[in-house]
Amino acid sequence: MAGTAVVTGASSGIGAATVRRLAKDGYDVVAVARRADRLREVARETGARALPVDITDAGAVRRLADALDACDVLVNNAGGALGAESVATASVDDWERMFSVNVLGTLRVTQALLPLLRQGAGGTVVTITSTAAFTTYEGGGGYSAAKHAEHALSETLRLELCGEPVRVIEVAPGMVKTDEFALNRLRGDAAKAAALYEGVDHPLTADDVAACVALAVGLPQHVNIDHLVVRPLAQAAQHRLHRGPLIHRKNEHGIEERPTREFPA
Ligand code: NDP
16 A cells, blocks of 8 residues: 545646545545545445545544544645636635635645644655646636645745655645636526637546646655646646647648747837
8 A cells, every 4th residue: 555645626627637546546545525425436436435524614624633543644625716706806716715715725624634744754745736836817816816826835844844754745726727716606507617728629628637636646755856847748838838739830841830929120
């Protein structure tokens, strides 16, 4: 057995894919989220243990820690976005909820499991932030602010644990097509959620991000990937998304021709 891995937000998307991947890699996986029925499905499929926990509830997180006797890997994945309104018009309640789960939930779970992570031969904390953790965009103020804070938490923790055998890793994905993320953000508007990914040639999948987590976790314990940014090939930056098939440019000799950019004089 590779050790015990706790994955939060394991009832869907990236979290469920990470449970599948780490279970396949030989971990005894503990799957954490609020929806017990969804967790049970993931557990049945993977052999993971399902522990229904709301990470915004201090008592529930304490009970989670009490229920475990080991934790070698913690994947802080639970989180998400609510709303796409401007700073001028956003709901303060939405911002509070985003901070509550992405930032304070991550803090609470990390604090509760740190004694176990310190107990074994070497622990690993992986936090799934976002490319929104280091850039901003119109309509993304609250999510971006929460992910910036989650990034700061991860960076600070790495400094504070320097000298101890606990790795602190951040995985920051760009566009990932999961079933619920955009739907939750856009308050259940399926058409708007689908439009976000429209024409994008292969957005990342939850399995792609799980593979990045597995890669970072699977390296020798002395190798710490501080910050892993992963985007689909079609998304060069937050504001530079190509819609439509990827373009294969070849001249008559079969040689690849790159378009050159004209710069203003
Ligand atoms: P999902 O909405 O599918 O997953 C979110 C997970 O978090 C669910 O399993 C949900 O389960 C859980 N969760 C939410 N609130 C709580 C809570 N209070 N307590 C415990 N669990 C909770 O989204 P993704 O898989 O796409 O996203 C996963 C992570 O990746 C998030 O942190 C997100 O911000 C980040 N991310 C996503 C990107 C994307 O494009 N999809 C891009 C970059 C980052 P339940 O409701 O059962 O509690």
